[in-house]
Amino acid sequence: xxxxxxxxxxxxxxxxxxxxxxxxxxxxxxxxxxxxxxxxxxxxxxxxxxxxxxxxxxxxxxxxxxxxxxxxxxxxxxxxxxxxxxxxxxxxxxxxxxxxxxxxxxxxxxxxxxxxxxxxxxxxxxxxxxxxxxxxxxxxxxxxxxxxxxxxxxxxxxxxxxxxxxxxxxxxxxxxxxxxxxxxxxxxxxxxxxxxxxxxxxxxxxxxxxxxxxxxxxxxxxxxxxxxxxxxxxxxxxxxxxxxxxxxxxxxxxxxxxxxxxxxxxxxxxxxxxxxxxxxxxxxxxxxxxxxxxxxx
DNA sequence: ACCAGCTCCTGCTTGC
DNA sequence: TGCAAGCAGGAGCTGG
Numbered sequence: 231x232x233x234x235x236x237x238x239x240x241x242x243x244x245x246x247x248x249x250x251x252x253x254x255x256x257x258x259x260x261x262x263x264x265x266x267x268x269x270x271x272x273x274x275x276x277x278x279x280x281x282x283x284x285x286x287x288x289x290x291x292x293x294x295x296x297x298x299x300x301x302x303x304x305x306x307x308x309x310x311x312x313x314x315x316x317x318x319x320x321x322x323x324x325x326x327x328x329x330x331x332x333x334x335x336x337x338x339x340x341x342x343x344x345x346x347x348x349x350x351x352x353x354x355x356x357x358x359x360x361x362x363x364x365x366x367x368x369x370x371x372x373x374x375x376x377x378x379x380x381x382x383x384x385x386x387x388x389x390x391x392x393x394x395x396x397x398x399x400x401x402x403x404x405x406x407x408x409x410x411x412x413x414x415x416x417x418x419x420x421x422x423x424x425x426x427x428x429x430x431x432x433x434x435x436x437x438x439x440x441x442x443x444x445x446x447x448x449x450x451x452x453x454x455x456x457x458x459x460x461x462x463x464x465x466x467x468x469x470x471x472x473x474x475x476x477x478x479x480x481x482x483x484x485x486x487x488x489x490x491x492x493x494x495x496x497x498x499x500x501x502x503x504x505x506x507x508x509x510x511x512x513x514x515x516x517x518x519x520x521x522x523x524x525x526x527x
Numbered sequence: 528a529c530c531a532g533c534t535c536c537t538g539c540t541t542g543c
Numbered sequence: 544t545g546c547a548a549g550c551a552g553g554a555g556c557t558g559g
Contacts, residue, residue: 233552264535264554288553306553307537338537363536365553408530416530417554424552473552474539493552515531518550 232304234389234422235465235486236476237288240310243479244357245283247312248292251345251354252279259340264305264367274298274370279348287385287421291376299373301381305365312479314355315345338362362475386419389462394420396452403451406443411514413443414458423458426471426493429520431458433492436502438527439519464489492520500525 232240256272268274278294285291292300338360345354359366371379386402387393402419413419414428423431432439434457437450446454470476470484473494477483487494491501492509500507500522507524 236552303553305536306551334538361536362538363551365536406529412530415553426552471552476552516533 232288232308232470232476233424233427233465234285234288235427235462235468236470236484237290237304237422238285238390238466239470239476239478239484240304241283241285241290244290244310244312247314247345247355248280248283248343248357250280250348252277252348253294253343254346255344257342257344259342263340263361263364265369267368268370271368271370275300275343286382287388287417288424289381293373297373298370299376300368300370301379302359302368303366305361305363305367307363307475308359308361308366309475309477310479311358311360311477311481312355313358315353317355335360335362338364340364341368384418385421386417387421389420389422389458390466392459394455394459396448396455399451399455400446400448403443403446408443409439409514410437410441410443410446410454411439411517411519415515415517420458422462425517426490427458427461427465429493430461430491433502433521433526434461436525436527439514439521441527492522495520 253275256275258267258272261267278296278298280292281295282293283290288303290302292302294300339358340361341359343357345356346352347354376382387398403413406413410432411428414423414431415425429439431454435450435454437454465471465486468484468486468489469478469482471487472483472485473487495509496511498509500509502522502525505522505525507522509520510523511518511520
């Protein structure tokens with residue numbers, strides 16, 4: 231499911247209820263997701279107050295007042311939903327309508343965080359992690375030295391903000407023989423891009439996903455860097471893309487999928503002005519690439 | 528060092 | 544209607 235814009239959307243949704251809350255009880259309903267939970271996972275969390283919720287690449291990071299950081303990754307199909315205490319139906323939407331009628335999906339609710347207001351000890355609600363494919367994971371690590379943690383030590387630049395520009399992209403791509411599609415999916419170069427937004431950025435830039443990364447001109451790199459930042463910013467603004475699994479934490483759909491120009495649009499006319507191409511799909515390093523054979527070089 | 532391919536898992540969609 | 548194959552937003556591991 232989630233690439234950077236979806237994870238950022240989740241962060242924004244969780245932060246009002248998560249930040250400042252005490253984790254009064256944690257239900258860990260199975261021993262592993264993609265990886266085993268750390269030993270004493272629930273013990274280490276119980277009683278801690280979440281001081282901030284941040285994001286790095288596709289990781290969510292909950293800092294706690296005990297000096298630990300809860301690292302959460304949604305994999306392909308992970309999602310959170312919030313049920314606020316004292317709101318109708320337990321807050322948020324009832325389970326039964328959140329994912330599917332009848333909610334066969336409830337068996338995939340793997341972790342439940344029960345929250346309370348630390349000052350009053352009153353219930354604040356719960357946050358539920360659901361993940362049918364279980365490619366997501368959670369772990370704990372000390373905040374001190376977090377940047378040296380294996381998940382983060384080699385992570386590339388964020389495509390948000392203004393760090394990623396043409397000259398930096400040229401530096402990252404120099405000497406690379408991998409196709410642009412693979413290079414942009416490489417989290418050690420740029421962190422947070424996934425299949426959707428790579429396809430979309432390449433189309434905006436008029437570059438073929440098959441083009442060797444090391445062959446970009448400075449002008450092309452300038453354009454691509456700008457288009458990556460733009461498409462990510464627009465997607466965050468739209469609340470991410472809702473295909474199968476992703477929803478905002480209140481159950482609302484993201485709507486960037488309506489702005490896809492190529493992703494999941496095989497056979498559709500190319501939206502580039504004046505281009506008469508038809509969007510094609512092909513497999514590239516095991517993933518679907520969507521592109522217009524006419525306007526993408 | 529870099530790169531392509533396979534793999535984990537469940538469930539939805541497609542084609543016969 | 545049933546059944547099997549194919550495919551899905553990630554990323555760690557293997558082997559070349």
